[in-house]
Amino acid sequence: MFDQVRSPAHxxxxxxxxxxxxxxxxxxxxxxxxxxxxxxxxxAIDVEGDGALQQGEPLTVHTTAVLLAYGADPQLVDPQGxxxxxxxxxxxxxLAIRLLRRYLAGDLxx
Numbered sequence: 001m002f003d004q005v006r007s008p009a010h011x012x013x014x015x016x017x018x019x020x021x022x023x024x025x026x027x028x029x030x031x032x033x034x035x036x037x038x039x040x041x042x043x044a045i046d047v048e049g050d051g052a053l054q055q056g057e058p059l060t061v062h063t064t065a066v067l068l069a070y071g072a073d074p075q076l077v078d079p080q081g082x083x084x085x086x087x088x089x090x091x092x093x094x095l096a097i098r099l100l101r102r103y104l105a106g107d108l109x110x
Contacts, residue, residue, distance in 0.1 A: 010035045013043045016051070018066050025070040032073050041072040041084045049091025061095035074103045 009029045012021035025031055033040050044063040052059045064084075068074060074084050085104075088096040 007033060007035045009033055009040055010038075010043060013040055013063055013067075014047060016047060016060070016063050018062050021063065022066050022070070025066070031067055031070045032076055034079060037079050038082075039072070039076050039078045039084075041067050041074065041076065042078045042082050042087050045084055045087040045091070045093060045096050048096065049087070049093045052093075053091070059091075059093050059095050061093075061099055064096050064099060068099065068103055074100050 007029075009021060009024045010033070012018075012024060031040060036043075038046065041064065044067055048060050048063060051057070077083050085097065085100050087093075088100060
């Protein structure tokens with residue numbers, strides 16, 4: 001789905017490096033940045049879902065949570081027409097689905 005990682009924030013997402021991602025966002029990186037056809041949030045959910053499938057390990061949600069905490073828009077559609085929720089549903093990423101639902105319902109502070 002993702003051809004080439006170009007920005008530092010997308011690189012951090014691709015490698016699930018939440019510490020670097022948080023530092024970049026704290027320093028002013030746009031949490032809604034689009035690169036390579038994906039928003040940071042759709043990219044994060046894709047990486048979490050794909051990584052779990054490929055490695056046979058449980059799904060994680062830490063990258064998604066950091067992006068939401070820094071203001072990523074949970075409804076932002078990427079250039080390919082995907083929403084964070086559609087990517088999460090595609091992977092059956094229940095942790096991300098529940099987290100996104102809570103943000104969309106206003107249960108979590110943005």
